[in-house]
Amino acid sequence: MSSTNSRRRTIEVAGRWWRQADQFDWLSGYLHARGLATATRRLMAVVSAALILMALGMLGTRDTASALTLTVCAAACAAGIAYVVLWLRRWPSKRQSLLMGVFGSMLVLLGAVMHPDPVIALMTCTGLVVPGAYFAFFHHTRAILFNLLVATSAGAICAARLLAAHDSDVAAIAGFGLIVELNIVVPLVIQTVVRTMGADVVRSDHDALTGVLNRRAFYERATALLTSPSSELQLLVVMIDLDNFKHLNDTYGHLAGDEALASVGWALRQSSPGSAIIGRAGGEEFLVIATLSPAAADLLPSTLCAAIAALPHPVTASVGAAVTEWDAVPDAASAIESLIATADAAMYQAKRDGGNRALVRRAASRLRN
Structure with missing residues (x-):
């Protein structure tokens, strides 16, 4: 029985490890919020340049390189240059980051197996720990495996x-063992550290009562969001203020008020798109920021208003929203403040109109350079 339970626990732990979500988004936001994004981009550019050095090393091993060798070297050089330029110019998308790691891993594989010297070829394989560490830092278990x-x-x-070539079984076995050990231990250690840090960040960033982000964390993530704009989507900022919340507290008590706030936090999480950033601005005020298609952006404020009104608590909300098209943001912090001010003004107008309604206003200008 004990053996069966142990196997079940092992399977459960392995299953949770396998299903761990990609950590690129939250880690990118964390690095941007802490002012570490620029330094990280420069470091990644230096790491990417290793592909260029690998290509030059392969070319230097033969006086007359084969067509296949030249092709692989050209691909490695082109990839290395492209990655360096991308990292120096901007932060990549999650898809671009994952493809960079996969392509880099395959290029190192080709560079190792194509090297004419078997000793250097085996040593080159240790370089695969670099993409493994990258996957562990930014992505998920499936990429590590x-x-x-x-x-x-x-x-x-x-x-x-x-x-x-050398009939050296000890060197061959030792080299192979080192490669496997490095590519297991190093990524697992990095993944464990990053996941632990992520859990601490999540706990410190969330409002304990409502389950949404606290004000500081909301502004940090919203500012990070604006650093990767898309001309195909619209940026929506929603300000939500509960109607007559003081009356609810005075009539039913603060415990009922806390229950209502917790329910509102749940309703906002359930009714918002998965990519939305939801925060508690303070008291009975909440903020939502999302990038959506024009039709979805127009619909979301009224959807949030209706979701709150449908809760089993005597509470409704006045909802104001600011929506704008955007291509680039020269000053993300100022842009957030401007959009929140527009949404706040719309929210107060909705409250003056009787509450339990949503009002959407288009921002005065596009957020672009």
């Missing part, structure tokens, strides 16, 4: 070549 599979395959091929 993909890189481990690539590293194991490359290590096995190069170790077999070394064994065939």
Whole structure:
């Protein structure tokens, strides 16, 4: 029975580890909010430049390189230059980041197995720990295991070549073992540290009563959001203020007021798109920021208003929203303040009109350079 329970727990832990969500979005927001994004981009540019050095190293091993070698070297150089330029110019999207890691891993694999010297080829395989560490830092378990599979395959091929060329079974086994160990231990340590940090960040960023972000965390994430604009979407900022909340507290008590606030936080999370940033501005005020299609942006404020009115509590809300098209934001902090001010004015107008309604206003100008 004990053995069965132990196996079940092991399977459950492995399942949770396998299903861990990609951490690119929250970690990107954290780095932007802490002012570390620029330094991280420069560091990633330096790491990306290693692909260029790998290509030059391959070319320097033969007087006459084969067409395949030249092709791989050209691809590695082009990828390295492209990654360096991308990281120096801006923060990549999650898809771009994942593809960079996958492509980089495959290029290192090709560079290792194509190297004419089996000793150097086996040593080159240790470079696969770099994309493995990158996946562990920014992405998820599935990406780490993909890189481990690539590293194991490359290590096995190069170790077999070394064994065939020099009949050195000890060196081949030791080299292969080192490659596998590095690509297991290093990513797991990094992933554990980042996940632990992420859990602490989540706990410190959320309002304990409502479950949404506190004011500080909301502004940090909203500011980070504005650093990666899209001309295909609209930016929506929603200000929500509960109607006659003081009367609810005075009539039913503060415990009822706290229950209503907790329910409002739940309703906002359920009714907002998954990418929305939801925060408690203070007291009975809430903020939502999202990037949506024009039709969805027009609909969301009234949807949030109706969701609050439908709660089993005597509470309604006045909802004001500011919506704008956007391509680029020269000053994210000022843009957020401007949009919140517009949404706040719309919210007060909705309250003067009787409350329990939503009013949407278009921002005065587009947020662009």
